[in-house]
Amino acid sequence: AQSVSQHNHHVILSEAASLELGCNYSYGGTVNLFWYVQYPGQHLQLLLKYFSGDPLVKGIKGFEAEFIKSKFSFNLRKPSVQWSDTAEYFCAVKDPRGNTPLVFGKGTRLSVIA
């Protein structure tokens, strides 16, 4: 069975600091990878996704993620965070064969302070 580990439960950064959130998955085959974001009081929204091709994926709002197959990782990055990036971030993995549901990590809460 697939599983997703997000190493950081809560990250606190100052505005303009760089961000990297870790995500590792346990599945040996081909995977589709996702990052979702949940702003305070809102529902989850898709931030970016990786299916194949260039392992560096760019998403909305300046976020990017790098798929490193040898490390089973899909870390989320942003060069300079803003206060409005305060949210909870969820990594998710999916087996592209068939219609299996997404498996989510437990999430990382990001607090950006002025």
Add this chain to the structure above:
Amino acid sequence: NAGVTQTPKFQVLKTGQSMTLQCAQDMNHNSMYWYRQDPGMGLRLIYYSASEGTTDKGEVPNGYNVSRLNKREFSLRLESAAPSQTSVYFCASSARTSGSYTFGSGTRLTVV
């Protein structure tokens, strides 16, 4: 606006009461899902429906039932609510085989 609509947004139940959470999508998606979100636990899948007419258990199905009423609607029923079911419930939908989910705004349920 196109998307996933959940009702109600808030609900308080007494232990042992029953209720149905409603979910409808207007994006012609084949697949629909019910997740619960608890602090520190992330999102856990309760049930899903890969296509109209099919439903399958997820990670935490105990105490819940679902009905895929038609392609648009997927309801979640709590037959006898328990305090452990206090949570925020999210419905989501996707095109078949896609991992790009559209989520509803959630139902915050408290069981006392």
